Structures are given as C-alpha cells and as structure tokens.
Amino acid sequence: MLIAQISDLHICQKGDLAYGVSETNLFAERAIHALMRLNPVPDCVVVTGDLAENGYDEEYAIASELLGRLSCPVYVIPGNHDRREPLRRAFESRGYLPPMGPLNYSISCGELQLIALDSLEEGTGIGVLTDETLDFLSSALSEAKDRATLVMLHHPPFVTGIGHMDVVRLVDGAQRLESIISAHPQVQRVLCGHVHRSIQQIFAGTLCQVAPSVAHQVTLDLRPEAPSCFMLEPPGYLLHILQGGKIVTHTAQVDRAAGPFSFNLPETYTSRAVVHRSSGS
C-alpha cells in the first residue's frame, strides 16, 4: 500500500499570495500534479492540515477542486489556519467527516487504519487535544487492535528546536496522547504538519513525522531568538509504503529534477547482492 502525505497548502483566495510572497495556489497545483505523476498510484492521500490560509469558503472551494483531481481517496484534517465549519462544509460530501463537533474520524483504507484527530483551537496558532478527542482516539485504537494504524494530527506533540514554532506547539493533551499511543503498538506512525519542514522524533514508542509543506518552508534557524520566517525552499511531501505490516517512509520533492540517469553498472555489481539475498545474509 502506498500513502502520500501532503501538508500545509495554505490556499488563498484567487489572486492573493500568502504573506504577500508565497504563491500557495500555484504550489498546491504543482503538488497535485506531482501526485498524479506517481507510479504506482497511491492508495490514498492524507492532508495534515492548513489547507486554507484564512479559512474562507473560497479557499476551501479551490482546495476541494484541486484535491478532487486525484483518482484515489483523500482524507483531510484541520490545521491552525483552518476554520472547522467551512472545512466541514467543503468536504462533507466525501462522507468521512462527522456532521458536528471536532473533525475526528477513524477510517479503513485497505490494510491500514487511519485515525484523524482535530487539534484546532480556532483563532490561535496553538494545538489542543480535548478529552473528547483523546477519548475518541482511545476507543478507535481499541476497536482496531490488529490493524496497522496511522494517527494524524496537525500539531506535532514534541519540541522541534525552532523556537517560534514551538511556542505554537500542541500545548494541551500531548501527555495523554503519549500514554494512549504507548498502549497500542499497532500505531506505526504519528503524522503531523504545522512546522513546514521534514522532522522526526520517536514518540510513544513509534515514529512521529512532520511533513514538509508543499508550499513555503519554515526557516531552519535553531537559535532560541530566531525570528519567525519562511523560505522558498523546494517543496516536498512524504510517501509511506506499508509492506509486511511495517511502514517505510520516503521524503519526495514536488518539483521535477533532471534525470533519471543510468548508473550503467556492470552485471557483477549486483550479482553478488543476489547471492547474499538468496542465502539470507
């Protein structure tokens, strides 16, 4: 199974740029084209929040149209830039979002269970997992004990070292999240966005991964007093492959690079590898 994770699209109203600089609508379109070029085609695409820059209906209409170009199922969660009700309205016809309350859901996708958690505290940048959301997680995990599971939330539950982003981290619920996930070894990944960089930490006995943004990236500046800035570094996304009950993750770039170019290796280069594989060493 192949799962593509894109994050932090920050789609604006037509003609607007995010922060006056970032052409997020164009970036989002490029990301969709990159996913459409994938071979094999992903079994599903997950979007880990910040679909919209301001939470306007027009922004979600653009997001919905772009994501609707993909032939596989697409599952979204809210980020701190999103607004719960406009997002729900735009995606309710897809049938997986609850009709009211936090945008939590648990859904089967092939051999995989996807559990989405709503960490949005509207009008702020911080993340919050309420008791209602954490109770939902606990029940969903208990109901899918034997299935490889991805848990998704926008705000990473750990400190990244980028000070101005850590200020708007998951401030409530991280400790209980850790204890719930620790008790459920079927969780293969905790998938986040928010920080606009590729970042990992072992969390609750599993791997927590922050996806880069498909638009602008947060500046990699680890000084405590680092200003809040972003860069137009190459946008990226994550590809998670589930095979044999385990997940391996690749970081991919949205933009096409020159190549591929053949290594033109002699046959002897790989023949010894084949012998190693067949002898089990």
Ligand SMILES: [Fe+2]
């Ligand atoms: Fe974002």
